[in-house]
Amino acid sequence: MFHRDIRHSTRLNPANRLCRHTRPRRVTVPRASHPRHVTAVGRVAVCATVFAVAALGGCSTDPEPAGGTTVAADGTMTVSVVMKxxxxxxxxxxxxxxxHVILETTNADSMPHDLVFENDLSTELLARDSSATLDLGVVDEDLDGWCSVSGHRAAGMTLTIEVTGA
Known part of the structure; x- marks a missing residue:
């Protein structure tokens, strides 16, 4: 008899059956919604909003270069590139x-960076808040660029110039 919990009713001790009915029962209040469900709904709403803004932004009638890009009358494209x-x-x-492509590079990071292209054109190593201009000349084929500081290229610090409409 000692191996059983005294709260369980048995044939030999029916009084425990009465104790079981007089104990206060645990009442659970249903939640309005599960917190994970609420965050999932919020994420879907944010994604839908971002998608709608991107879709409406793509319907612009006059295509302009991205911010920091200017095109001169002679067709020279100057692009501001930020290292950060x-x-x-x-x-x-x-x-x-x-x-004809000209890159105006600015290092906005706390560590030094440079920009090296596969055609041997490069900037010097730039300290924080330093700038350099890199004239790539006339671009007829894709160019790959990267930061030559050890490990930066492997970490994804790359730049690609893609020739479109060829």
């Missing part, structure tokens, strides 16, 4: 074939 958080912003630049 182990990334180049923008990381992809699209140009028409035969476009």
């Amino acid at each position: 958080d182990m990334r180049f912003e923008p990381s992809v630049i699209e140009v028409e074939p035969g476009t």
Whole structure:
């Protein structure tokens, strides 16, 4: 008899049956909604809003270059490139074939960076808040660029110039 919990009723001790009915019962209040469900609904709403804004932004009638990009009357494209958080912003630049491209690079990161292209054109190593201008000349084919500081290219600090409409 000692191996059983005294709260259980048995044939030998029917009084425990009465105790079981007089104990206060636990009352559970149903929740309005599960917290994970609420955050999932919120995430879906945010994604839908971002998608709608992106879709409406893509319907613009006059295509303009991205912020920091200017095109001169002679067709020379000047692009501002910012080095920050182990990334180049923008990381992809699209140009028409035969476009003269000039990059104005600025290091906004706390560590030094540079920009090296596969055609041996490069900037010097730039300290924080330093700038350099890199004239790539006329671009007729895709170019890949990267930061030559050890480990930065592997960490994703790359820049691609894509020739479109070829």
